[in-house]
Amino acid sequence: MTPRHRGPDYVTLRRESPVPVWLQIAWRGGLVIGLLALAILVHWFERDGLRDSYDGHVSFLDVIYFTMISITTTGYGDIVPISTEARLFDALVVTPIRIFFVLIFIGTAYTFVFRRTWEKWRMQTIQRNLCDHIIVAGFGTSGSEAVDELITRGAPPERIVVIDPSAEALDRAHSLGCAVMEADATRDKTLEAVRIKAAKAIIVSAGRDDTSILITLTARHLSPDISISIAVRNADNELLARQAGATTVINPVSFAGLLLAGSTHGAHISDYMADLASSHGRVQLAEREVDPEECGSPLSAIAKGLGVRFYRDGRPYGFWEPEAAALKPGDIIVEILPTAASERELD
Missing domain, CATH: 1.10.287.70 (Helix Hairpins)
Incomplete structure (x- = not known):
């Protein structure tokens, strides 16, 4: 979009020209x-x-x-x-x-x-x-994959704001139609410029755990209620990330280990796990609040998909537990849904 303004208190989207x-x-x-x-x-x-x-x-x-x-x-x-x-x-x-x-x-x-x-x-x-948008802090491998997946899942590119200190990393995000900012996401001024208080969520993948945790601290300080998803590489930093205010902590190294371990118990287990995590496959995981007409019904009887878990008062319950026999208002359902590609196959 435009070069950054040189004033001390104003930051705009896009990046500055390399020539002064x-x-x-x-x-x-x-x-x-x-x-x-x-x-x-x-x-x-x-x-x-x-x-x-x-x-x-x-x-x-x-x-x-x-x-x-x-x-x-x-x-x-x-x-x-x-x-x-x-x-x-x-x-x-x-x-x-x-x-x-x-x-x-x-x-x-x-x-x-x-x-x-x-x-x-x-x-x-x-x-x-900017309102109800998604902020992506860091556009490396994980950040770019997250943006691709968001767009595939139907998120409008103009509702995605990518922040990265590298102009080269922003070129692809800009070509996708995202708003981009060449700036340091650890600074209050940067996150305030992209209206973090009005944002729907922020994805943090800065490439370094210490930088990602500092961004999380800054984001939680500015917006106490925003959903923060962070990627960390070291398992020791997962607790620190949660203490910093992260809503969801993803360890790509650990997840890869889970896929590898699952593959030893069956040739199709890791394939199905990857399928659930991506919108490019035949099924995907989705999360939503229970509908009023579903209250009182068991988790197995939900109308939209296959219920595998629900959360009540912050605690998870599986489909086999007694609490799953009757859903209550405010329950958060995790379900498996067919993707658009698999629905087209049926048509």
Whole structure:
């Protein structure tokens, strides 16, 4: 979206240009001066091909004046080219330089005034309207897989905000249609800029456990009720992540170990576990609150899917336990549902 604003208290989406503003202006100014100097030099050496109707003498100041007027306008007619060489130079070189000057001036004005003003206003509007969105802090392997899965499950890309300190990591997220921010997600200012208090959830996968836990602490401090999912690599840090305020802690290394261990007990166990975790397979896990018409019915009789577990007052119950004989208002059901792909197969 737009480059970051340089003010101390404002952060916008997208990333900053790798070329500083002063250098962009400097090279454009240098190009203009270089072309102008070239035209003056050629006119000076070909001054015998110019005629001054005022005093009949063409001085160096007259050459500068004639060149400036010729490049910025069509001329006043007081100094005119009379030789074939001077006319050809004006027609084939000076006229294109005049057009090029106009393009440079218009392009510079657009880049540094109009576009930045427009993009700043647009980003402010987007940020003001962010609501019920998902923040992804870290766009490495796990973060990018999470975004792909969110989009596959139907999350609108414009409702996903990706934060990462690396501009290269944000290119793909930006191409997917996500709003992106090149910034440090451990800072209060960054998370406030993406309206964390209005967000639906935040996924934290910074690549380092200490950074991910610090982001979790910052997020929980700013938004006490937000759902926080964090990926940690070291099992010792799982407790720390929960103490930092994480709602869900995922250890990809441990999960891979579970899949490997499950595969030793059957060739299809790990395949089914991976199928449940992804929306690309034939089934998927879903979580929802019990419907009013399901209250009083057993977990096995829910209407939408296959109930495998439910949570009551924060405690999990399996489908085989006595509490599963009658669901109550407020229970949270975990069920297995067919994916859209498997439903299309039935059609």
